[in-house]
Amino acid sequence: xxxxxxxxxxxxxxxxxxxxxxxxxxxxxxxxxxxxxxxxxxxxxxxxxxxxxxxxxxxxxxxxxxxxxxxxxxxxxxxxxxxxxxxxxxxxxxxxxxxxxxxxxxxxxxxxxxxxxxxxxxxxxxxxxxxxxxxxxxxxxxxxxxxxxxxxxxxxxxxxxxxxxxxxxxxxxxxxxxxxxxxxxxxxxxxxxxxxxxxxxxxxxxxxxxxxxxxxxxxxxxxxxxxxxxxxxxxxxxxxxxxxxxxxxxxxxxxxxxxxxxxxxxxxxxxxx
Amino acid sequence: xxxxxxxxxxxxxxxxxxxxxxxxxxxxxxxxxxxxxxxxxxxxxxxxxxxxxxxxxxxxxxxxxxxxxxxxxxxxxxxxxxxxxxxxxxxxxxxxxxxxxxxxxxxxxxxxxxxxxxxxxxxxxxxxxxxxxxxxxxxxxxxxxxxxxxxxxxxxxxxxxxxxxxxxxxxxxxxxxxxxxxxxxxxxxxxxxxxxxxxxxxxxxxxxxxxxxxxxxxxxxxxxxxxxxxxxxxxxxxxxxxxxx
Numbered sequence: 001x002x003x004x005x006x007x008x009x010x011x012x013x014x015x016x017x018x019x020x021x022x023x024x025x026x027x028x029x030x031x032x033x034x035x036x037x038x039x040x041x042x043x044x045x046x047x048x049x050x051x052x053x054x055x056x057x058x059x060x061x062x063x064x065x066x067x068x069x070x071x072x073x074x075x076x077x078x079x080x081x082x083x084x085x086x087x088x089x090x091x092x093x094x095x096x097x098x099x100x101x102x103x104x105x106x107x108x109x110x111x112x113x114x115x116x117x118x119x120x121x122x123x124x125x126x127x128x129x130x131x132x133x134x135x136x137x138x139x140x141x142x143x144x145x146x147x148x149x150x151x152x153x154x155x156x157x158x159x160x161x162x163x164x165x166x167x168x169x170x171x172x173x174x175x176x177x178x179x180x181x182x183x184x185x186x187x188x189x190x191x192x193x194x195x196x197x198x199x200x201x202x203x204x205x206x207x208x209x210x211x212x213x214x215x216x217x218x219x220x221x222x223x224x225x226x227x228x229x230x231x232x233x234x235x236x237x238x239x240x241x242x243x244x245x246x247x248x249x250x251x252x253x254x255x256x257x258x259x260x261x262x263x264x265x266x267x268x269x270x271x272x273x
Numbered sequence: 274x275x276x277x278x279x280x281x282x283x284x285x286x287x288x289x290x291x292x293x294x295x296x297x298x299x300x301x302x303x304x305x306x307x308x309x310x311x312x313x314x315x316x317x318x319x320x321x322x323x324x325x326x327x328x329x330x331x332x333x334x335x336x337x338x339x340x341x342x343x344x345x346x347x348x349x350x351x352x353x354x355x356x357x358x359x360x361x362x363x364x365x366x367x368x369x370x371x372x373x374x375x376x377x378x379x380x381x382x383x384x385x386x387x388x389x390x391x392x393x394x395x396x397x398x399x400x401x402x403x404x405x406x407x408x409x410x411x412x413x414x415x416x417x418x419x420x421x422x423x424x425x426x427x428x429x430x431x432x433x434x435x436x437x438x439x440x441x442x443x444x445x446x447x448x449x450x451x452x453x454x455x456x457x458x459x460x461x462x463x464x465x466x467x468x469x470x471x472x473x474x475x476x477x478x479x480x481x482x483x484x485x486x487x488x489x490x491x492x493x494x495x496x497x498x499x500x501x502x503x504x505x506x507x508x509x510x511x512x513x514x515x516x517x518x
Binding site: 183 | 439440447464472511512
């Protein structure tokens with residue numbers, strides 16, 4: 001009988017060991033580090049020819065606006081986009097990861113990606129982390145089977161809906177959708193309704209603000225309208241401008257182009273973008 | 274209502290005896306109230322449900338009552354505390370009538386009285402667990418105000434309590450105008466109540482709308498709203514993905 005314990009291969013799944021340590025530290029009085037949340041309004045709706053996704057552009061870190069104009073509509077595939085709410089790092093990482101998985105899958109199958117593929121990959125990942133990956137997503141796209149719109153919650157459950165909202169501004173945006181959504185909207189009506197819902201979130205929710213981003217996806221292709229609406233412009237700019245006091249005097253201005261000093265050797269192939 | 278506070282005990286509010294003397298949780302609750310000012314006065318809407326936790330216990334509770342000649346009070350939150358407030362206001366109106374001087378309490382005065390009552394109860398850690406909406410018309414001037422259980426009080430052109438703050442206020446901020454007619458006002462309130470019916474789990478489809486004008490208060494008969502469930506996406510949510518959910 002050997003004295004040393006038998007080496008057991010590590011089991012799969014999330015390891016909760018550190019959670020106990022975190023709880024103990026919080027009890028001892030340690031303040032958990034705050035993380036960048038996107039406290040957000042994200043929406044999606046299905047119209048006659050496809051899917052329209054919308055998002056605001058404010059990223060908050062507690063009470064402070066960390067990024068006034070961030071991008072919350074993430075690329076998944078040429079025909080699939082995903083809006084993300086919750087912890088910014090989580091939404092970025094999880095959408096990037098599934099986007100590359102979809103690309104590899106496209107190379108392997110030789111076909112366009114389907115929305116439910118992205119849905120299943122995302123929900124499997126989020127469920128296995130038992131809600132610790134704080135990403136709430138609105139996934140929309142058009143594939144060979146038609147337009148699809150789904151919501152994905154941090155614990156891994158999903159819904160299939162004609163119109164959806166997520167984030168802290170979801171109630172404000174949902175009240176607009178519940179009051180005004182109809183089936184068979186045209187592109188103009190759909191974009192107008194999405195912009196209205198996002199504006200409702202921007203003006204009625206403190207976690208959302210700045211501009212409106214919109215992405216329209218149809219069978220023909222996608223149209224990414226970054227900053228489609230800017231309802232919070234910076235209106236006051238001092239007319240006098242800014243004058244800086246003179247510090248050091250400029251003695252000599254001589255410009256030497258760096259290209260003359262540098263030798264460029266062509267080795268190997270360029271990396272593809 | 275008497276309550277004993279041990280004088281020599283520093284943790285007076287923390288021991289079990291003191292707990293039985295003050296409100297800790299609400300039991301039977303009413304959900305949102307939505308109210309707007311319109312051309313001739315004030316319109317208020319509420320549903321008739323009283324929830325006991327997650328059970329829909331009572332379906333015939335009138336959460337809006339006329340106060341005196343000029344005011345209308347709507348309440349969300351604990352129903353028993355609302356009934357207590359009605360008793361206080363009854364006494365107030367009675368005393369006012371006994372002066373028999375031709376004056377009567379207007380909505381501003383009632384609102385002020387309620388604010389004082391709510392705030393003082395909150396300071397004693399024994400709140401009346403309600404958010405109250407007070408609307409009225411006196412001498413041609415419409416008045417609409419709100420008091421919460423911690424004594425926050427303000428007046429505005431449109432107010433909502435509970436879930437109504439998140440779901441109805443955005444719609445009202447967008448679509449309210451000072452010169453709404455009675456029909457337009459009712460339509461706007463119904464729009465808000467419909468969204469609440471879809472998205473608030475404690476809402477029921479049996480509502481009343483109350484109108485207060487210079488002439489007086491009328492509370493409508495209970496009725497229900499039409500809802501729409503025929504989206505094609507609801508018929509077959511897993512089309513294109515047989516077996517998924």
